[in-house]
Amino acid sequence: MGAGVSQPALALVAGRISNVLIVYPSNSTEFRREAYENVYIFLGLGGASLIVSFFQFYCFQTVCNRIIAKLRYHYVRSLIRQNAGWFDKNQSGTLTSILNENIEKIQEGIGDKIGVVCRGFTMFFAAIIISFIYEWRLSLVMLGLAPLSFLLVAFQGVKMEKSTVKEFSNIAKAGSVAEESIMGVRTVQAFNGQNEMVNRYKNELTKGKKYSIITSFWSGMMEGFFFFLMYIFLGGGILYGAYLIKVGALTSPGNIFIVIMSQLLGAYFVGLISPPLMGIFKARVAAAVIYETIDRVPEIDVYSNVGDNPDNPNGMVEFKDVHFQYPNRQDAKVLNGINLTIYPGQTVAFVGHSGCGKSTTAGLLTRLYNIESGTVIIDGVNINEINIHSLRKIIGIVQQEPSLFNFTIAENIRISCPEITQERMIEICKMANAHDFIETLPNGYDTLIGDGGVQLSGGQKQRIAIARTLARDPKILILDEATSALDAQSESVVQSALDNAAKGRSTIVIAHRLSTIQNADKIVVFEKGYIVEEGTHQELVKLGGHYANLVKAQQLLPENDNKKNRNKMHKKFDENLGFGRKEFVRAARASNSFRNSQKRLSKKCVDVFKSDDDIKFYKSIPIEDNNQYGNYNVSTIYKNAKEEYKWMIAGFICALFRGLELPACGLTFTYVFQSFSMGHDEMMRSCLNALWIFIGIGVGSWIFQCIGSICYAMSSENLTLKLRIAAFQNVLYQDAGFFDNIANSPGKLITRLATDVLNIKSVVDCRMFLVTHSLTAVVISVIIAFIYSWKLALLGTSMLILLGFGEIFIAYKVMAKNMKLARNDNAGKLAIEIIENVKTIQLLTLESHFINEYLEALDSQKTTIKQKCFLESFNNCVAMSFEPFMYGTCYALGIHIIHSGTNSPADAFQAITGILLTAFAVTMSSSYFPEFVRANSAAKLLFSMINRKAATGNSNVGEKADISGTITFKKVQFTYPQKPNQPVMTNLSFTAMPGQTIALVGPSGTGKSTIISMLERFYDVNGGSLKIDGRDIRELSLEHLRTQMALVGQEPRLFCGSIKENICFGLTKEVSADEIDQALTLANAQKFISNLPSGIETEVGEKGGQMSGGQKQRIAIARALIRKPKILLLDEATSALDSESERAVQEALDKARKGRTCITIAHRLSSIQNSDIILYIENGKVEESGSHSELMSQKSKYYELIKKQDING
Incomplete structure (x- = not known):
């Protein structure tokens, strides 16, 4: 508020000094005394402005940074809280996009922008008060501008909010596409699906672009209309002031300048708060989405303390008439009246066709979902009455596709049991047959694994997941295809360990390899959500039913x-x-x-070298340094904007004409200044002419503001769309080594796509329009100043140059801080890892651990953020105090040259007005300086991503000869x-x-x-x-x-969309329905798909989450077979299938591989x-x-x- 009062105070002092120039003879002692008294006030205002502006920016920005950190924390905390049914409806990619995009919008809309708005409104009201003190009648006439201004702002807010909501929705969907593409990039590349994913991404961004342009249109229209009204009131106020002088109601012409300049400054800044207000409106919309999640309390609440806490559970499990269907699949029932009892210490195996309800039944024990009807009981207590944390602590689960975290191997194991000793950890890893391969790694147990364990093989990941579960020592153990990714040797060892681990605890084993469950106490056979058989291995084989057929199929x-x-x-x-x-x-x-000699699996890696040359060869392989960024800056942005030059040039021309506004206003003020020295009739004619000039300035401002805003909106939206797509597309074409590098983790890449483009936008959108017309005003005003007084112009220009060098120096300092923040953005990466693995985090009851990790990651950047905030605050206070200091120095020199007779008061007034308008323009545009610095840093990061060459080269370059295989x-x-x-x-x-x-x-x-x-x-x-x-x-x-080629991976990756879209993923030519049916039949998928209500148009969900493991794998097999490849690559293609499905699919694959090379x-x-x-x-x-x-x-x-x-x- 103090900074806001300073501007009207400047108008007050400027009006007083104008009165001195008009009333007192220039060679009189009173002239010098009165004039220099006002100069000292100017300098005092400059000092005060320096202090209050620094604290204004620093305090608001500090609060902003703290709010953003808390918002990130509470949003991620609330995501961990949500139940599985909510995640089925909200894709992790969309949630990540909301975290990045919406938080970024909130950060743009609060902080210094709130300070700017507060300053603008304070300035407006202070101006009204000052003007009423000096001349109430004239002030009353001009007061009509205030309600009109607020009505325009309110109308603008309503229009912008509607468009902004739709824009954010589409951007979130685009973010979801980007995340699932990058997380599944190998599948995308294997099927040449890059263009398809880029088109999906582009389509969502294009929808959002339309709404962003609509928002900019309303912003430009309303802002231009405001200036039109302001100049009408300005011209009318001057004319009315002249009338008051003519009729003798007003004796001091300086009071007219005080009122007019005060109202002008106040109203002008209200007009200029449109871009900050637009940011605040967008922040409001973004915050609503964030708080909707933060405030949501799920039915299954992991933060709830309600419920029993079993002290010494036995592990007795009962399912009584359990019915269940997934919340977003109400038309497909999964379980139909399950009745089952598992006694303490008993090992029960679930078998059956994939998709028959095995994993769902076991999973209901953990209460990721609530059952539709019936009851699930542990030790005589309904699980709904047990505290959710206590329930999950007594249950250990190893899933078919285990999730590991981007920690060391030791941390991944210790995370489930913090008090575990190193000796116990090694013992457990030996049980899981993981110790030997861990010892071969360069750093052993301290080896850092990549996101999701991508640095490890499927079998290695599964063994670590088993060790992690065993470390918990759960009373109830669920093994959902826990050994599916292991080779027979490892499986035998691990299975023996699991058999030992199962002693004394209730164990549910889900397996398609029936060799692993022959010794189970009871085998339960599922079929279409029903239990159809129960018994031991020998009993069920003798029965000759479903189980016997499964055994026969797998022998x-x-x-x-x-x-x-x-x-x-x-x-x-x-x-x-x-x-x-x-x-x-x-x-x-x-x-x-x-x-043929036997070798232990634990043999050290270095032992396989046979010569010194081998060792030299491996040591010579370079590791790419991803901390090195190209020589990119803001100019690179414009070099890549050639297609938008037509919009940029049109917008630039509008900005140039818009920049004539202030110089024209200054010349008109000088014209009015001179008119008050004339007779009353001549004065009235001159003021009437000034009114028409101001109306012309207002009309021009309205037209050029509106057109310029649209042009810059078109250029910025088109360019940022192009850059987003270019960065996303180039990422999808990178080699696997690029993604293996920790600097290019999926989390960091997704964050870069979201934030860098938003930061770059500031130098090509309406903010650049404002800066351009402000700089135009500076140049023209300086020229005018030189025409009227070269001494004053030289002084003002020197001060501007000094200011420019200072800001450039600070810019480099701020940019270095921005780069440091970007490099060390571990919080963004961790947030994505949390969102991607929230189910595992909940099952392991690690909510508090990850929330604390995330909080530490946020806190780790506090020092750098504070240093950056200090630099930006210093820059801001220098820019904001520049105007009063320039007023003081220029008027000091002006008074001297007027008193010495070098210049007339009118010429000096015009020169000083020109120089002061440059200071005013600099003040207007200075608030965007931090954003332009961020844009420079973002350009370096983004264009390094766009221009990186893949190690595998250009995918289109090379021979395209037919391949025999x-x-x-x-x-x-x-x-x-x-x-x-x-x-x-x-x-x-x-x-x-x-x-x-x-x-x-x-x-x-x-x-x-x-x-x-x-x-x-x-x-x-x-x-x-x-x-x-x-x-x-x-x-x-x-x-x-x-x-x-066609690839079916060990962990098949499906993408959001229908079954049909996933099967046809990456195909460049249309395929007939018959071809799709043929592929589905070969993959043994036709039957289960035909039973789905929507058939082949059924949505598979994020990462295929709505399908069982076996169903996903069969869809993936159909996706491979429909391509009729010359080379078929099968990496554990049937690992998730039950015996009968495996036999049927294997027969189909045997047929499909005829005439083509197959690596399996x-x-x-x-x-x-x-x-x-x-x-x-x-x-x-x-x-x-x-x-x-x-x-x-x-x-x-x-x-x-x-x-x-x-x-x-």
Whole structure:
């Protein structure tokens, strides 16, 4: 408020000094005394303004920073609080977008902008008070401007709010698309789906763009209309003041200037608060969305203290007539009257077709959802009456797709049991068969894993998840496909450990590998939400029903039948190849130097090196330094805006004409100043002319403000849309090494997309329009000043240059702080990790832990934020106090040259007016200086993202020849870019011929999935060669290569949309309904889809969350088969399927792979017996090779795996 009073005070002093210039002779002593007295007041006002402006900005910005931190904290805290049904309806991508975009809008709308608005309204009311004190009649005439101003602001707010709500909604949807694309980027790349996701992203942003332009239109229209009214009142006020002098009611012309200038400054600043008000209105809308979540208290409240806290639970579980359907799938019932009892210490296995309700039944124990009817009881107490935290603490669950956090391995395990000792942790990891592979990592248990555990294989992730659960020592243990990603050897060891761990606790095991549940106390068979069979393994096999069929489907083929089928396939293969298969196997063996000696899995990575050259090679691999950013700045933004130059030029021209407003106003004031020295009639004619001039200025301001706002809105929205899309698109085309780097974690990339573009926008939208017309006013006013008095003009220009250099110096300091904040934005990254893994956090009762982690991440940046705030506050106070200091110095020199006779009072007044208008223009635009500095920092970050070249090169460049499917790995060496001292492949060699199926088996974490990643060119080889049809794979067009391949991953990623959209994902040509049906039939998915109310148009939900694991995998298989690829890559493609579905899908895959090369990875060995060649991979090399029968006859490593998985009825 003190800063707001200073401006009308300036008008008061300026009016007094104007009166001195008019009334007193310039060579008199009174002239000097009265004039210099006002100069001292100017300087005093400057000092006061310096202090109050600093504290105004610093205090408001400090409060803003604290509010934003608290908002982030409470929003993330409220997200962790919500129940699973709420998350089914609110995609994590949308929530992340709200966190980034809405908080950013709130930050833009509060803080210094609230200070600007408060200053503007204070200035307005102070101006009215001062003007009434000096001349109430004239003030009363001009007072009509006030209610009109507030009506315009209110009308503008209503119009802008409607558009802003719709704009934010579309931006949130676009953010959701960006998040699911980046989180599932390998799937997007594998299916060439980049353009499809970019188009989805673009469509949502384009919808939002329309509403943003509408908002800018109303802003420009209302602001321009305000200035039109202001100048009418200004001209009318001067004319009325002249009339009062004529009739003798007013004797001092200076009072007219006091009233007019006070009202002018007050009203002018009310007009100029339109952009800050627009920011506040948008912040209000954004805050409403944030607080809607913060204030929501879910039915299942993890923060509630209500409920029983069992002291010594036994683990007795009862399901009584339980019915259930998911909240957003009311038309599809999942459970139909389940009745089941699990006694303390009993191990019960759930089996059945995928999607039949197994996982749902087990999951209801944890109360992620409330049941529709019936009861679930633990130890005689309804689980609804047990405190939710206490309930989940007695239940441990290992899920089919485990979520790990971006901590060290030790922290991921300790997080579930903070008091665990290192010795106990190692013991548990040994039980989970994880200790050996952990010891091979460079930092052992202190190795930092990537987001979601992406630095680990599926089997390694699952073993750590098992260890994490065992550390909790739960009374009830739920194992939902807990060993599905493990190889047979690891599975055997882990299963034995789990069997031991199950002793003394109630255990529910969900498994499709029936070899893991043969020893269960009871096996429960589910079918379409009903329990159809119960009993032991022997009882159910003897019964000959559903379970017996599942067992039969999963038993390994008898050796004779297997041999007969294989001979038939080999004969056909030999005919196609033109030479015998045995010759091929011999050649493969000769090129690989197989070893048959047994090696422990725990062997250190460095032991696999065979020479010093190998060690030098791996150490020489560079790690990309992602802290280095290109030489990008604000000019880069304009260089990339060529398509928007037409709008920018039109807006710039409008800004130039709009910039004539202040100089024209200044010249008119001088004209009025001179008229008060004339006779009354001449004075009245001059003031009437001034009224018409002011009306002309008002009309011009209205027109150019409106058109300019629209032009800058069009250019800024088009450009930011283009930059968002360019950054997003380039991210989707990056190599896997880029995403492995912790500096490019999905969380940071998503945050950058959201915030950097918003920061860049400030230099191309209406804020730049205001700065442009202010600078235009500065230049013209300085020229006018030089025309009338070069001495005064030189003084004013020197002060402006000094101010400019000071602001540039501070800009670099602020930019450095911005870059530091961007680099260390761990809070944004952690927030996304929390949102993505909220279900796991709730099940592990880690809400408080992650909230505290997030709070610490926010607090870690406090010092840098304070330093930045201090610099911005100092810059602001210098800019705001610049005007009164310039008033004082210019009038001091002006009085001297007038008194000495160098210039007339009128010329000096005009020169001083011109210089002071420059100061006024600088003050108007100075509030945007911090935003332009942020834009410069954001440009450096964003364009580094846009212009980064992928290590795999341009995906469209290269040969596009037809591919027959010959794959040759020759002495391939590879390490992950972020782990240069941990080799994955050391001397890998094998060949797959067209139409041949190669199966990869071996311990998890030994490079099997990496082979598929290299075929998809997520990574390129470090040494040796990888060829397709005799061509180096790098010579082929990457996009063309991927059209010839199809991948079904171990953890299939589906995207928001219908089943049909997911199956056709990435296809560039239309596919018929018959082709889709054929793919679904081959994938054994047609039956379950036909049972869904919406059929193929059923929404799969975020990450396929509305589908069971098996249903997701079958959709993913259909998505691969519809492409009719030449090379089919199957990474545990049937791991989530029940036995019968697996058998049916496996038969379909056997048919589908005919005529195409197939590389398959499987831990269920029954699914790869018919492969032409089976490769046993260990330590980055092929250890064994041959057909199933040949490897069985060797009785070595493969043989041992088979024995561990064989099922006997």
